[in-house]
Amino acid sequence: MGDNETLDLLRGTLDLLVLKALASEPMHGYAVSKWLRERTKGLLGVEESALYQSLHRLERRGVVESEWGITETNRRAKIYTLTTRGRQQLKAEVENWRLYAEAVRLVLTPA
Numbered sequence: 001m002g003d004n005e006t007l008d009l010l011r012g013t014l015d016l017l018v019l020k021a022l023a024s025e026p027m028h029g030y031a032v033s034k035w036l037r038e039r040t041k042g043l044l045g046v047e048e049s050a051l052y053q054s055l056h057r058l059e060r061r062g063v064v065e066s067e068w069g070i071t072e073t074n075r076r077a078k079i080y081t082l083t084t085r086g087r088q089q090l091k092a093e094v095e096n097w098r099l100y101a102e103a104v105r106l107v108l109t110p111a
Contacts, residue, residue: 014046014054016097019082019090022064028077029055055080063089 021027021035032055033046058064063086069079082090
């Protein structure tokens with residue numbers, strides 16, 4: 001894979017990744033995107049529109065809440081926080097993904 005290439009996110013994974021990012025601390029959207037890029041060593045890039053759609057979807061479901069705040073660069077931004085319900089959902093989804101990843105590994109591993 002070349003230096004400028006990124007992996008496309010599998011459908012349905014972005015919400016899980018956003019929940020994981022917010023589990024570490026409250027963040028604004030750009031910080032979530034930066035966290036994901038850094039954590040994946042640049043392999044995953046998230047389009048801004050997809051990220052904000054995910055954040056809004058998670059907020060509607062009550063697993064994330066937001067409030068206006070000031071960023072580290074002194075800009076006004078919505079800061080997103082994982083709710084108790086969000087932490088429970090993250091735990092369940094992580095376990096589901098572990099099982100899914102193991103199943104895919106078994107399929108891809110030569111017999």
